[in-house]
Amino acid sequence: MTARRNLLLGVELSGTGAHPASWRRPDSRAEELFTAGYWLDAITAADRYGLDLVFLPDSFALQPVGALGRLEAVGVAARAAAATYRIGLIPQVPVTHTEPFHVSKAVASVDFATLGRAGWEVTVSRGQSALFGRKAEQDEVSLWAEADEAVEVVTRLWDSWEDDAEIRDAATGRFIDRDKLHYIDYVGEHFSVKGPSITPRPPQGQPIVVIRAADPHSTAVAVRRADVIRVAAADLAAAAQARAEVRAAVAAAGRDPDRVSVLVDLDVHLAATEENAVVDVAQLEVWTPTADPNTLRHIGTADTLRELLGRIHATGAGDGVVLRPLAVAAFTAALPKLAPRLRDRLGLPRPVDRYAPTA
Amino acid sequence: MPDTQVRRQVHLAAHFPGVNNTTVWRDPDSGSQIDFDSFVHLARTAERGLFDFFFLAEGLRLREHRDRIHDLDVVGRPDTLTVLNALAGVTTRLGLAGTINTTYNEPFELARQFGTLDHLSGGRAAWNAVTSSDAFTGENFRRGGYLEHAKRYTRAAEVIDATRALWDGWSAPPIVDRDRGIFTAAPATVRFHSDQFDIEGPFVLPPSPQGYPVLLQAGDSAEGREFAAAKADAIFSMHGELEDGQQFYRDVKGRLAKYGRSRDDLLILPAATYVLGDTPADAQERARHIRRQQVGPQTALAFLEQVWGRDLSGYDPDGPLPDVDPADNVNITRGRVRHAKDPRAVADAWRSRAEAEGLSIRELIIAVTARQQFVGTPAEVAAEIDRYVQHDACDGFVLVPHLTPGGLDDFVEKVVPELQDRGSFRTEYTGTTLREHLGLRHPHRTSEGVRAS
Ligand SMILES: Cc1cc2nc3c(=O)[nH]c(=O)nc-3n(C[C@H](O)[C@H](O)[C@H](O)COP(=O)(O)O)c2cc1C
Numbered sequence: 001m002t003a004r005r006n007l008l009l010g011v012e013l014s015g016t017g018a019h020p021a022s023w024r025r026p027d028s029r030a031e032e033l034f035t036a037g038y039w040l041d042a043i044t045a046a047d048r049y050g051l052d053l054v055f056l057p058d059s060f061a062l063q064p065v066g067a068l069g070r071l072e073a074v075g076v077a078a079r080a081a082a083a084t085y086r087i088g089l090i091p092q093v094p095v096t097h098t099e100p101f102h103v104s105k106a107v108a109s110v111d112f113a114t115l116g117r118a119g120w121e122v123t124v125s126r127g128q129s130a131l132f133g134r135k136a137e138q139d140e141v142s143l144w145a146e147a148d149e150a151v152e153v154v155t156r157l158w159d160s161w162e163d164d165a166e167i168r169d170a171a172t173g174r175f176i177d178r179d180k181l182h183y184i185d186y187v188g189e190h191f192s193v194k195g196p197s198i199t200p201r202p203p204q205g206q207p208i209v210v211i212r213a214a215d216p217h218s219t220a221v222a223v224r225r226a227d228v229i230r231v232a233a234a235d236l237a238a239a240a241q242a243r244a245e246v247r248a249a250v251a252a253a254g255r256d257p258d259r260v261s262v263l264v265d266l267d268v269h270l271a272a273t274e275e276n277a278v279v280d281v282a283q284l285e286v287w288t289p290t291a292d293p294n295t296l297r298h299i300g301t302a303d304t305l306r307e308l309l310g311r312i313h314a315t316g317a318g319d320g321v322v323l324r325p326l327a328v329a330a331f332t333a334a335l336p337k338l339a340p341r342l343r344d345r346l347g348l349p350r351p352v353d354r355y356a357p358t359a
Numbered sequence: 360m361p362d363t364q365v366r367r368q369v370h371l372a373a374h375f376p377g378v379n380n381t382t383v384w385r386d387p388d389s390g391s392q393i394d395f396d397s398f399v400h401l402a403r404t405a406e407r408g409l410f411d412f413f414f415l416a417e418g419l420r421l422r423e424h425r426d427r428i429h430d431l432d433v434v435g436r437p438d439t440l441t442v443l444n445a446l447a448g449v450t451t452r453l454g455l456a457g458t459i460n461t462t463y464n465e466p467f468e469l470a471r472q473f474g475t476l477d478h479l480s481g482g483r484a485a486w487n488a489v490t491s492s493d494a495f496t497g498e499n500f501r502r503g504g505y506l507e508h509a510k511r512y513t514r515a516a517e518v519i520d521a522t523r524a525l526w527d528g529w530s531a532p533p534i535v536d537r538d539r540g541i542f543t544a545a546p547a548t549v550r551f552h553s554d555q556f557d558i559e560g561p562f563v564l565p566p567s568p569q570g571y572p573v574l575l576q577a578g579d580s581a582e583g584r585e586f587a588a589a590k591a592d593a594i595f596s597m598h599g600e601l602e603d604g605q606q607f608y609r610d611v612k613g614r615l616a617k618y619g620r621s622r623d624d625l626l627i628l629p630a631a632t633y634v635l636g637d638t639p640a641d642a643q644e645r646a647r648h649i650r651r652q653q654v655g656p657q658t659a660l661a662f663l664e665q666v667w668g669r670d671l672s673g674y675d676p677d678g679p680l681p682d683v684d685p686a687d688n689v690n691i692t693r694g695r696v697r698h699a700k701d702p703r704a705v706a707d708a709w710r711s712r713a714e715a716e717g718l719s720i721r722e723l724i725i726a727v728t729a730r731q732q733f734v735g736t737p738a739e740v741a742a743e744i745d746r747y748v749q750h751d752a753c754d755g756f757v758l759v760p761h762l763t764p765g766g767l768d769d770f771v772e773k774v775v776p777e778l779q780d781r782g783s784f785r786t787e788y789t790g791t792t793l794r795e796h797l798g799l800r801h802p803h804r805t806s807e808g809v810r811a812s
Binding site: 102131161200 | 385394430434437465470472481537656664
């Protein structure tokens with residue numbers, strides 16, 4: 001069981017950073033958190049320096065601590081569409097309170113605006129039913145059973161137009177061949193949706209579905225439905241084991257594990273030297289102490305991070321990683337050093353300078 | 360109009376060509392209705408023309424005719440809010456208006472979606488709150504078509520009140536105090552209780568640049584007009600003829616006083632189409648050509664079937680009207696507003712007109728569905744548009760081009776300069792937000808620029 005040829009590199013942009021005190025850093029740009037400029041700078045940097053995916057977390061709830069408030073993730077992804085060229089844009093969209101019909105056309109439309117770079121991270125909303133006043137709080141079983149239906153509805157709607165449904169046939173006066181549009185006629189416990197979508201099949205056909213396998217309920221949905229499965233693990237061995245288990249479960253669900261990528265979370269803080277990085281994080285912890293995460297962590301330099309990524313690749317601990325910067329601004333500044341250079345991508349070492357004095 | 364008065368300014372918006380027979384797709388210049396580049400083209404054209412805003416309609420179920428998906432018109436559109444957020448990235452001043460239904464969305468998510476658009480566009484968001492609630496559309500949603508027709512505006516008003524309560528949930532933007540570790544004054548718990556909603560909790564976004572995104576209304580009933588007078592910033596209307604427009608204008612503006620609002624607090628913007636030519640005759644000829652493209656033989660029969668309520672596919676569109684009578688009370692088109700309330704009366708009127716003027720089915724449908732308004736040279740069209748605004752028939756127009764995406768190119772190149780020469784249209788954007796373009800007040804700022812309650 002070898003890892004894929006190239007390690008997929010994603011970054012998750014959560015406000016000013018995954019650490020709740022990140023906004024207090026002088027470089028955080030916390031004042032601009034709700035402006036397009038803040039988000040575009042981070043996302044376009046990730047795009048320019050060769051990252052593959054950007055994840056945009058979302059929730060209707062206010063954060064318990066730190067910088068409060070959150071723009072809607074699909075809106076941010078759409079806003080970044082025209083400013084990026086290669087990176088995949090993966091907003092989270094919770095399905096507990098939102099209609100799958102709306103989710104389907106929104107993600108498909110990000111796919112149209114990016115010419116095929118859209119994904120969707122499926123999440124559920126806990127403890128937020130009072131914000132909607134529509135239904136009672138659900139338990140985990142019910143939340144994920146509903147999410148399972150939502151993914152079914154959304155993906156059926158993406159297929160509800162065949163690719164060549166638009167014909168523009170002047171002779172018969174028909175704009176579409178209606179036989180290539182399909183009612184999905186879905187009836188489930190949580191939804192019934194007639195279809196077809198109002199939006200034609202998006203460029204990718206099916207935008208990428210991402211689900212975090214965090215517990216038995218979400219894992220069950222992930223192994224049945226996700227193209228990309230996110231896992232967390234405390235060390236490389238645990239990550240490799242998590243990946244193996246997920247792949248086995250995917251196979252048991254009758255799917256080809258080689259068509260599913262397993263990405264492991266990697267909390268990260270980068271500075272010019274390892275000492276500086278450690279001092280930075282210690283300062284964040286002074287401001288707001290956090291519990292020890294059960295996640296891979298790299299506090300150091302871009303160079304040592306690249307070494308770690310190499311080890312993850314070599315040991316098959318993941319098909320890729322989702323970097324979670326503790327402080328987004330510091331990470332963005334360090335990105336040029338992280339960029340996968342062409343030689344790296346070709347597996348060639350960096351040659352020694354022929355004129356440099358040898359030690 | 361007296362010379363002493365400042366000339367009333369024309370407001371213009373650009374409607375992205377839609378899902379109906381007036382959008383011509385057979386023309387060789389017709390492009391994609393779904394590719395993002397088409398939206399970019401129209402939006403950039405509108406911004407070059409210094410328009411107030413770009414406008415997107417919405418439909419949540421594909422139209423059906425005789426129980427099958429209607430296949431003669433443009434079909435397929437992207438998600439409204441996604442397109443507008445993406446367009447915010449390729450424009451800098453243009454307002455971005457989206458039609459979003461109040462029946463199939465929840466206030467909390469609407470407040471956050473429009474709040475996000477307003478933040479990400481720097482204060483350019485507008486919401487055309489529509490109310491359609493039929494069970495046909497409801498079949499795509501878990502709330503279904505549960506809402507009685509009469510309750511649409513009750514719910515719409517509650518949705519607007521609820522979203523405004525949420526937008527007011529933060530008393531101020533974040534004040535970032537790094538030394539003391541305070542990001543913001545804690546947002547209040549918003550409590551909104553009404554017939555339809557029980558909402559309780561903090562909102563997730565600080566106040567957006569416009570306070571409340573601009574609110575448009577597009578219904579025409581008495582309830583619709585009252586709703587607009589109470590809450591909306593602008594009405595997107597169908598009253599495009601001069602006298603009809605003046606009546607509508609008087610009626611709606613007359614309703615404002617009882618809500619403590621003044622004439623300038625609500626703009627009236629009818630939909631309008633136009634055709635330009637080098638000479639008046641040239642423009643008329645082009646208009647005729649466009650009408651024939653809009654009403655092809657199959658489309659003519661489909662229109663007739665709407666009134667007759669039965670299959671007329673055996674009839675020749677170039678021949679006379681059917682001599683059979685319409686079926687009683689059959690609505691065979693779904694997903695669009697019905698035209699004929701009394702089919703027999705309409706059929707009789709159409710027959711006598713066709714006989715009197717010697718019109719075939721297709722020619723009759725071309726004649727009775729004509730809504731082409733401004734046809735002429737650029738100078739003529741500019742003069743007409745100006746006349747409507749100076750004579751209180753409206754405050755401007757939502758222009759509905761018949762071609763995607765180049766349908767406004769000639770208007771911006773040729774008519775806008777004429778309007779500018781008349782002193783009726785801006786020569787540059789003077790504000791950055793849509794409220795500023797429309798001359799509307801910020802909901803929370805008094806004239807001194809401070810926050811009022
Ligand atoms: C000019 C105009 C444009 C409209 N555009 C839309 C639209 O894009 N989507 C929609 O669902 N309803 C649209 N409507 C429908 C209205 O929101 C409303 O449901 C309908 O007019 C019935 O309300 P009324 O009885 O007050 O006229 C539009 C109505 C008008 C007059």
